[in-house]
Amino acid sequence: MTGSAPTSESRRGSTLQMGTEVRLTRRRFLSRTGALCAVATMAAPGWAAAGAPAYLAAARSVDGAYRLAGLDASGAPIFELPLPGRGHAAAAHPLRPEAVAFARRPGAFALVIDCAAGHETARLDAPEGRHFYGHGAFSRDGAMLFTTENAYQTGEGRIGVWDARDGYRRIGEVASGGIGPHDICLTPDGSMLVVANGGIRTHPSSGREKLNLDTMRASLAYVRASDGALQAEARLPEALRLGSIRHLSVAPDGLVAAAMQWQGDPDEGVPLLAFHRPEWPGLLLAEAEPHVLARMKGYAGSVSFDAVGRAAAITSPRGGLALAWDRQGAQIAGWAREDVCGIASGAGAGWVATDGLGGVTLLDKDLAPIAASRAPGAWDNHLVGL
Amino acid sequence: MLRLILAAALALLAPSARAETDHRAVATRILEAVILPGSDAFADAAARLADAAAAECAEVDAAVLRERFHLAWDAWMAIQHFRFGPLQEGDRAFAIAFWPDERGATGRTVARVLKAQDPAVDDPAAFAELPVSTRGFFALERLLWDDTGSAAPIDDYQCRYVAAGAADLSRLGAEIAARWRDPWAETVTTAGEPGNVTFLAASEVTQRLLAVMLAALAETRKDRIATPLGSFDRPRPRLAEAWRSGRSLRQIRLLLEAVEATVRRGFMPELSPARAEALDAAFRDVFARLATAEEAAPLSEAVAGQGRIRVEALGQAVARLEVAVRDGLGPDLGITQGFNAADGD
Structure with a gap:
């Protein structure tokens, strides 16, 4: 049955009780893909001081307060630190137990949190005329942090560069290669930044209102990390012009998975995932039958390869569904779960997903649930692998 | 037994508070x-x-x-x-x-x-x-x-x-x-128990059932009714569901009856009298509008003729029913809209 979405909801396994036991596990999975993005930053000895979390995620507690949590490989919480407002994504320093937590866009600041000491150590303020989009990525050596930003007077996308060795001093910025840069990753060798330019212009004076849907055109841009030179870019075909590329994952071999949010009719059933390499002329669209894609309601919230880069999964909180495709673009699996949004690679060839009901579910290579737990509160958009 | 007596006593003490x-x-x-x-x-x-x-x-x-x-x-x-x-x-x-x-x-x-x-x-x-x-x-x-x-x-x-x-x-x-x-059967009745990795709390099944009912009503309002209505100048009778076999209105009746059965059998016993009455009224309303539409003509003829206004009224009644189901069941049952679904980023 081509293109069908086999769902594998009903699988019984061991339920992991969250919150009952703080596990300071040292278990690490060497090939874990990381930071919403990519390839292992190898063992990060510094993170042992923070309990060696495998993941970071923003959350809203039952009392309405926002927090940044560290989770172990089974999804159990290791630490929870307060955030001043709703978070979006976080970037984890590759060596130090340090997370940069971004406010939900259009946020003007990001907090650097020492996850071992449990307090804020620095604060990134967007320069005049800029705001953050909620994502950032560290250079491989941890010396620099790159942040996606909106130069909102002109609408140009920018990448801010911050010196992580010197108190996160801003040391420059380069063009993102498009409008509305959202997620940002590094290529496995660290030489290029991969940027999801969503294509949608916004201005803080009109909140999150979309100002250019009639002309929008997203791009996937590859920007040289050393000097900001645009190395390659890819765009969606004209028929998918209303696809806004927002989130990224990079496989160990450099294959990029890009997830879209469709600005047209949510019932249309268009592809929301594409694969790409910088040397490819175009995007490889992850196709499925339209009625299957329509269940995603035109919205992919997160994307992640599995640890080995065999397949990539996207989540739709609006459709309550995750779907996975192999790297050749063949749909392989589906899993229904209310308000599912965060997803990252798990141990072996599976994933870990978080949702707005407080659930953390370990999924196998076919997106079948293996184990799950539910904490009070809600997990926010992204689950960031370390 | 003691628990039952206690529950009864508490209910007497706080007559306005609804049981969990x-x-x-x-x-x-x-x-x-x-x-x-x-x-x-x-x-x-x-x-x-x-x-x-x-x-x-x-x-x-x-x-x-x-x-x-x-x-x-x-x-x-x-x-x-x-x-x-x-x-x-x-x-x-x-x-x-x-x-x-x-x-x-x-x-x-x-x-x-x-x-x-x-x-x-x-x-x-x-x-x-x-x-x-x-x-x-x-x-x-x-x-x-x-x-x-x-x-x-x-x-x-x-x-x-x-x-x-x-x-x-x-x-x-x-x-x-x-x-x-x-x-x-076991998956939905053991929700929240250790070993159930699909529904991690008993309320999650309720939430799923509410979501599928709302999706069915929204689909009825949009695809079964608004799509064949098209515009006044351009009705789309051939986009009515199952018009060849003459089932278009029958499909709507059966869908509404299925949702009603789900609500009445499953949810009503948990609702406060005021909520139950509001839902009752919404169902009476939608079935009255449906009966009026059924008197007119098959849906695929009605949308292009005199019965059009009755089909429009049916669509509005379905929209009201959606609101009644969402607002009538959600809060009473402790179900809220998705945290991430509403975010859009």
């Missing part, structure tokens, strides 16, 4: 009163359709065949809104009823099978691998009725195609009934 929703009871009632008997009824009706279709083609009683086709589809409408578990595994719901079909795939792919005289119709395993748009009720409807909505004569190949489609429906019906019994 018993989510497991909601799931159990809906499973036992709606899902399981409904799935058995669909499996039986589909088997009877297959019996009528599988006879030697020369001996097929076309009237009986079409009657059983209608009864099987009626039975499907009683459970098709439970779009999770058995209905989503293997894409079963779409294999049974490929709709909405915005790209017109059914007509195109059924014509392709006919033109090629695809031998898959003589091999159940091969037939089950055909695209979902060539199977199920909508494909069979194309074979049994023509494009004027009249009963179509069936040649030998079409007869074998109908038999294959009916047998496929019967297989799917049996699978669905079996899968609801094992493992899904």
Whole structure:
């Protein structure tokens, strides 16, 4: 049955009780893909001081307060630190137990949190005329942090560069290669930044209102990390012009998975995932039958390869569904779960997903649930692998 | 027993406070009163359709065949809104009823099978691998009725195609009934227990049931009503659901009755009297509007004629029912809108 979405909801396994036991596990999975993005930053000895979390995620507690949590490989919480407002994504320093937590866009600041000491150590303020989009990525050596930003007077996308060795001093910025840069990753060798330019212009004076849907055109841009030179870019075909590329994952071999949010009719059933390499002329669209894609309601919230880069999964909180495709673009699996949004690679060839009901579910290579737990509160958009 | 007495005493002390929703009871009632008997009824009706279709083609009683086709589809409408578990595994719901079909795939792919005289119709395993748009009720409807909505004569190949489609429906019906019994009955009634990795709290089943009902109502308002209404200058009668077999309004009635049964059997016992009365009123309203529309004409005629205003009024009543179900059930049952679904980033 081509293109069908086999769902594998009903699988019984061991339920992991969250919150009952703080596990300071040292278990690490060497090939874990990381930071919403990519390839292992190898063992990060510094993170042992923070309990060696495998993941970071923003959350809203039952009392309405926002927090940044560290989770172990089974999804159990290791630490929870307060955030001043709703978070979006976080970037984890590759060596130090340090997370940069971004406010939900259009946020003007990001907090650097020492996850071992449990307090804020620095604060990134967007320069005049800029705001953050909620994502950032560290250079491989941890010396620099790159942040996606909106130069909102002109609408140009920018990448801010911050010196992580010197108190996160801003040391420059380069063009993102498009409008509305959202997620940002590094290529496995660290030489290029991969940027999801969503294509949608916004201005803080009109909140999150979309100002250019009639002309929008997203791009996937590859920007040289050393000097900001645009190395390659890819765009969606004209028929998918209303696809806004927002989130990224990079496989160990450099294959990029890009997830879209469709600005047209949510019932249309268009592809929301594409694969790409910088040397490819175009995007490889992850196709499925339209009625299957329509269940995603035109919205992919997160994307992640599995640890080995065999397949990539996207989540739709609006459709309550995750779907996975192999790297050749063949749909392989589906899993229904209310308000599912965060997803990252798990141990072996599976994933870990978080949702707005407080659930953390370990999924196998076919997106079948293996184990799950539910904490009070809600997990926010992204689950960031370390 | 002591607990019961305590609960009764507390209820007396605080007459306005509602007891905590018993989510497991909601799931159990809906499973036992709606899902399981409904799935058995669909499996039986589909088997009877297959019996009528599988006879030697020369001996097929076309009237009986079409009657059983209608009864099987009626039975499907009683459970098709439970779009999770058995209905989503293997894409079963779409294999049974490929709709909405915005790209017109059914007509195109059924014509392709006919033109090629695809031998898959003589091999159940091969037939089950055909695209979902060539199977199920909508494909069979194309074979049994023509494009004027009249009963179509069936040649030998079409007869074998109908038999294959009916047998496929019967297989799917049996699978669905079996899968609801094992493992899904346990999955929905053990929500929140250790070992259940699908529903991590008892309330999650309630939330899923509410979500699938709201999706069915929204689909009815949009695809069953607004789409054929089109605009005043350009109604789209041929986009009405199942217009060839004259079922468009019947589909709406059956869907509304299925949602009503789900709400009344499953949810009503958990609701405060005020909420229950508001929901009651919304159902009375929508069925009154439906009766008015049914008096006018078949939906595909009404949208382009005098009955149009009655169809519009029905659509508005469905919209009101959606609000009544969402606001009437959600807060009382402790269900809120998705944290991430509402975010948009």
